[in-house]
Amino acid sequence: MHSTQSPSAFAFSPKSDSAFDDLTASLGDGRPHPTEEALVQLGRALMAELLDVIADTALDDVQTILGEALIGAFHSAAGRIERDADRARDVMRRLDRDFDGSEAADVELQEATARARAGDAATQAAARIRDAAAEMWTTATGEVWTAWRGSRRGSFLSAAQLEAKQAIRAVRERRTDDAFHGGPVVAFRGAPTADTAEDAARIFDALNWALGQWPDMALATTGAKGAEKLAIRWAAQKGVKLILARADFDAHGKAAPFRANDELIALEPVCCFTLGASLEASRSADGRAFGPAMNLGQKADAAGIRRLPLQRRAH
Structure with a gap:
């Protein structure tokens, strides 16, 4: 069944x-935002x-690509x-540098400023739609979307993502700045085969306990499939900050999962x-633990x- 939204669901409000x-x-545009x-x-x-349309259809095989x-x-x-907004700012800087005090120059500068500010607002609007869709994606699938290229400036995910290297820099800064408060980190690694209902219940129980101990905690994991995807889903549902230490197989080869542990x-x-x-006994019959x-x-x-x-x- 397709979900629908009434017009009031996307209302404009002053x-x-x-x-x-x-x-x-503050933009002064007569049209509503x-x-x-x-x-x-x-x-x-x-x-x-x-997700509703493609669930349980042949397109389920390409769900990740479509999402x-x-x-x-x-x-x-x-x-x-x-x-586009950056180009408008370049024009602003040029006009400001060459400003001759004339009315024409003043109007041109104001128009460039308005274009830049409107562009900033539109950029943020697109980013909020993106991040809300990404949050829903993580909650529904346990997968975490990451841009292949470019930055994710201004993320508004309830489980805001940080790269491990960025978080490590913050830890180092904290050592030299007593005023810096980075918050506690809880790390988790689990087997790819640990993705059953029993595994999920145990992982969620453990993380709920941790959240009770450290309400401002961040969850750090590598984002590997199975148990760690379940933990990521928990973080998204709870609004807990997520720190990803991805295994870089291109740089470290077979040692990548262990280098991620160092992070x-x-x-x-x-x-x-x-x-x-x-x-679940049937999933761990060979007795081998995830290295x-x-x-x-x-x-x-x-x-x-x-x-x-x-x-x-x-x-």
Whole structure:
């Protein structure tokens, strides 16, 4: 069944507490701007409709391609609009530098300024649709969208993404700046085969406990399939900041999952959760544990970081 939205779902409102709505209200454009809330609703509705239409159809095999294409379209649009705004700013700087005090020059400068500010607002609008669609994508699938190229300036995901290297720099800055508060990090690595309902329940229980201990926590993981995708889905649902230490196989080859563990440890987590194998017996019949998860546990022990392996509940 296709989901539908009534016209009022995307209403325009003159009142808002958001910085985006304040920006659009200050532009002086006689036409109304959609509110931030309406843009977020639009992004979620577009993704929900896409997933609803292709679910349980032959297109399910290319769901990831279609979902990422929808998000990427708004990412590309935001970039194109931003480049237009940047060109308007270049004109502003030139006109300001060469300003001769004439009325014509003043009008031209005002028009360039208006184009730049309108471009900034439109860029932010496209980014909010993109991020809302990406949030819905993560919540529904456990997958995390990342731009193949270009930046993600101004992310508004409830589970805002950070690259591990960026977060590590913040940790280093914190050591030299006592006023800097980065918040606690909880690291997690789990087996790709640990994706059953029993695994999900155990992972969610553990992370819920961690959130109770550290309400301002961030979740750090590599984003690998299986258990770690379940953890990412939890972060999206809870609005917990997500730090991704992706395994770079191009740079590190087979050692990439273990180098990613080094990045997780460098974040100085308050604890490390590990799940070496699925808790469902049929998935872990061979008795082999997932090496990268075990390696993270070993590195946590060596660094004096609390390690909490997830195990089947005692009955």
